Ligand SMILES: Nc1nc2c(c(=O)[nH]1)N[C@H]1C(S)=C(S)[C@@H](COP(=O)(O)OP(=O)(O)OC[C@H]3O[C@@H](n4cnc5c(N)ncnc54)[C@H](O)[C@@H]3O)O[C@H]1N2
């Protein structure tokens with residue numbers, strides 16, 4: 001048998017075309033039917049109409065507490081002519097729900113009944129027939145249509161079914177979905193502690209299982225199989241012969257030499273689409289084998305989730321006879337220019353928060369392999385394929401990934417990255433579970449600009465004025481004229497060189513960066529760390545082009561440390577905590593002040609006030625001290641009040 005060695009996208013389609021091809025080919029398919037107990041039928045979809053077996057109520061009953069009467073016998077009663085009725089003859093005490101005694105057809109509420117003498121009551125107005133009576137069949141009439149077909153059962157529906165004597169319902173069986181992780185590099189999460197380089201923990205299977213359950217399906221999660229032609233082929237044959245109604249093959253769908261899935265589906269059945277002009281999610285495969293939908297889900301986690309949403313979610317709903325629920329959207333202002341590839345529909349993860357009444361969307365990291373870009377995201381921005389991007393300040397429609405009401409409790413922090421922000425985020429949630437810190441790392445200067453544009457509640461900044469040797473003040477004077485704010489110290493922290501464990505290249509100071517055998521990893525321009533590095537180089541009389549790797553930039557301290565850990569670089573400038581976190585060595589260069597820049601417009605925001613309480617708390621200081629490399633003795637100190645024109649300094653601590 002011929003085994004294809006290489007693969008290309010066989011049938012590339014736009015997202016819109018792929019969706020409509022898929023919808024057309026799958027719209028008629030339905031899941032098998034099952035008869036289930038009404039008690040277990042919540043969220044299932046009716047596959048047959050449901051007919052009431054009995055009427056509700058099945059007797060005339062009192063709708064109020066009081067006395068049951070024959071309405072006719074009360075006619076004429078009034079304030080002027082009160083009427084007396086004998087208990088047991090003309091008036092019968094009843095409670096709500098009691099059957100009406102024979103010959104009666106109305107209830108008078110107890111509030112309008114006066115007890116007079118032994119066995120007699122008096123009324124001062126007449127009753128009309130069927131007043132306060134629940135008549136037979138008022139709610140449900142036996143034989144009537146209770147619920148139509150293709151109806152998703154809600155708790156109240158189950159109530160009406162039981163009331164109408166319907167103890168079993170015919171529903172669509174939860175569509176069974178075969179989920180097959182593939183990849184020779186994959187290992188189960190239980191073996192995470194012994195993962196060798198090149199081995200990847202399998203987790204997409206669990207993500208896909210969760211998504212299937214959310215669509216009312218039943219996942220069948222299979223053990224990992226290697227990326228081998230025969231394995232994949234045998235598995236697909238087994239899958240289509242099984243009771244599974246849908247088959248998902250995860251990974252191996254792009255152009256790699258081991259990516260056979262499309263070729264095998266083509267051999268065993270039919271490939272409708274291979275490649276969709278969406279990003280992430282491009283290598284999606286849509287096909288059929290023996291009448292069963294088979295979908296190749298890309299291996300990168302974000303790509304996989306987005307491909308599932310576009311193609312599997314609507315399919316699983318269609319199998320149950322209902323449309324996929326639509327997603328909630330909000331309008332927001334885009335905080336940062338976001339370029340996008342022409343010809344590709346791009347899905348950008350964003351954080352969302354309300355700043356000065358305006359909803360702001362800030363893009364997060366874009367890598368399709370970055371699963372945390374989805375856990376951190378508040379929303380998804382879809383950039384159509386005919387756009388080359390969206391400009392900062394443009395109004396965009398963003399799909400919500402959190403309930404809308406949470407957006408008012410989101411604290412947006414844009415600017416420089418610091419490891420203490422994770423502690424802050426956790427402490428905020430601890431104090432008020434609604435409050436959520438969404439941070440975007442764009443460097444200190446980027447944070448000040450975001451404040452200028454009214455796009456953030458606060459910024460983190462450590463900008464060294466190389467002339468004055470002080471932090472932040474002069475930058476605020478330069479960039480934030482007309483924007484009143486307060487500057488609060490978060491911590492003093494140690495900056496230095498992160499180097500390999502044991503300092504293998506024996507890096508002692510800035511001078512070593514010019515060595516031919518030392519490769520550096522830099523931070524992005526505009527970051528405080530970069531300014532500190534450039535300043536240190538200048539002080540030492542070292543030209544930047546004599547530093548190897550100077551042009552290689554990362555956006556966070558941890559990313560710099562990871563470069564050193566992986567051996568890509570010998571040194572990078574970062575905070576001590578990032579070296580400690582990865583078991584690397586650290587060569588101190590300077591201590592710097594990291595401040596929170598809080599515009600006056602958000603100073604009184606309760607979320608900011610909680611944050612200010614946290615940073616002066618003992619527990620916060622202890623946790624930050626434990627990170628190492630921080631001095632928190634002045635955390636929370638008000639460094640200055642800027643009225644938009646000049647500084648109103650204060651030396652007092654915690655003066656809020
Ligand atoms: N030369 C090309 N290379 C790639 C292309 C391309 O067009 N030409 N497409 C890229 C795009 S876009 C995507 S998305 C990825 C996904 O491709 P595959 O579906 O073939 O997936 P793999 O390469 O096998 O895996 C990608 C990545 O994801 C990890 N992975 C796989 N399965 C799991 C799992 N069950 N749990 C967790 N992680 C998983 C895998 O180890 C890889 O790291 O391809 C680009 N390449």
Ligand code: MOO
Pocket residue numbers: 278279280281282283298300303368369
């Ligand atoms: O299109 Mo792939 O799905 O970006 O990562």
